[in-house]
Amino acid sequence: MGARSRPATAAPLALAGAALLMTLASAGAAASPVAAAAPSPCTENRGDFTITTDAGAVRYAALGSPRRPVGSVPGAGAVLLRIPAANRTLTSATLGQPLVAGGAFGAGVVAAPVNSADECNDLVIGFPGRSGGRGGVAVVPGDATGFLTSAAVWLPTAGLGLQPGDRLGSALTAVAGSGGALVAAGAPGRDVAGARAAGAVVTWFIPSGGSPFAIPAPTSTGMLVQGSGGVEGRAEAGDRFGEVIAARGPYAHDTVTVGIPREDIGNRADAGAVARLTFAGPSLASDQLLWQGHGLPGTPAAGDRLGAAVAAPTQQLQAAGLPGANAGGRADSGAVIVRTDTGTFRRLTQGTPGVPGSSERGDRFGSALAVLFGTRGQEVLSVAVGAPGEDVGSRTNRGAVTHISTGEATSGFTFASQATSGLASGDAFGSRLVAVAGPTDLDEDRVDTLLAGAPGEDTSGHADVGRFWDSRTSGLSLGSLGATGTRTGERLGG
DSSP states (O other), rough: OOBOOOOOOOOOOOOOOOOOOOOOTTTTTTOOOOOOSSOOOOSSEOOOOOETTTTTEEEEEEEETTTTTTTBBOBBBEEEOOOOOEEEETTTTTTTOOOTTTTBBTTSSEEEETTTTTSSSEEEOTTTTHHHHHOEEEEEETTTTTTGGGOEEEEEOSSOOOTTOOOTTTSEEEEEEEHHHHHHHEEETTTTTTTTTTTEEEEEEEEOOSSTTTTOOOOOOOEEEEEEEEEOOOTTTOOOOOOOEEEOOSSOOOEEEEETOOOOBBTTTTBEEEEEEETTEEEEEEEEEEEEEBSSSSOOTTTOOTSEEEEEOOEEEEEEEEEEOBTTTBTTTTTEEEETTTEEEEEEEEETTTSSSSOOTTBBBBBBEEEEHHHHHHHHTEEEETTOOOTTTTTTTOOOEEEEEEEETTOEEEEEEEOSOOOOOOOOOOOOOEEEOOOOOOOOOOOEEEEEEEEOBBTTTTTTBBBEEOOOOSSSSSOOOEOOOSTTTTBTTT
């Protein structure tokens, strides 16, 4: 990664989400949608992870497990669909593609209304190991009972010149706007003008119209790299632009935020930065590049890794993680930058008064983020912050999750720990955070659910199978949306 200097002009903070919420054509060509048998319509789309039917609202979650072995194929990857009474597991084979060792199917997963012709969310899945590591992205149409795998399509990659190692689909998101939706996926291994693994973001514009339960063909495909097409910065070796993209949380938005934790600022290696791109018409336009001291509070330091996590943007709350920050001189204790609609933004650590715990070496506070509504009180918006290296008592690297909240009656922030029992040393609770949208009631209130990953959790004698813990096991769900890994070393939730 090359070093650079930056102008000192300030820019307003605008960050987007990170945590991950949670097929059959040849490479480079879109498949023709196959009509599914008797799909069920959704009566209303009330949230990324809520299906609303005539019988009422049903919560669901789509959780990627990119390290899961499938049969004898290590690291082939899978997507776990947590739908009450109808749980399913999708693999690349389910969707018509071969299993690939290290293929990491499910590395990126997001639910979004890609097809505007119906009220159902569709499932977008990244498969970075596809086609010799060139990668790919599939879209699976949704209906009121789940997702129609028979009608899945691969988004076209012809003309992109993908190469082995580009790993398209390592991270992704989807945004909706006038005239259609945009899917954006990272290819962090992409070489740019001789700069190895400088990284890129590929976009597809899906037009409005078409027919229910069939994904329209994209009308345009683009590729964004730093230093070209209005995107700020410079494409430099090892930046891996597109490695972190804000997953679409429970709130619609028209921006795509790319975390660049490997970005150098001056001679400070891996200080990190955040790029904001705005969806305008059929494409993305660069908005701003932010780093500490330029739009964000703080001073960049080597290894801070700003942008390793970014939280879904709302008008009320925005956040970015710096898990490599050395708070109080304690290496990798971590930090997070948070802003509210009052214009207040702060760089917070576990040493900040009121924040639970204390900044300790290796806590990695800010490794994962998720924005939730109603979980800490009525009309209260909060950001959950993961610290997977946190020690709790004698349990080393047990992990922890802290909620930073703001609401209509709150000026500033309040803090609370996520209560979870049964965790052990090495579980790394808080490595990944997923926000599951709840339904909106007559008062427009909602209560979201947090799924928190503990990839080091052992089960039935199997080490590091991993688990997603469900913070809310009652209410609309017929059961917990949490999930447990099945194979040694799967590390679900990491």
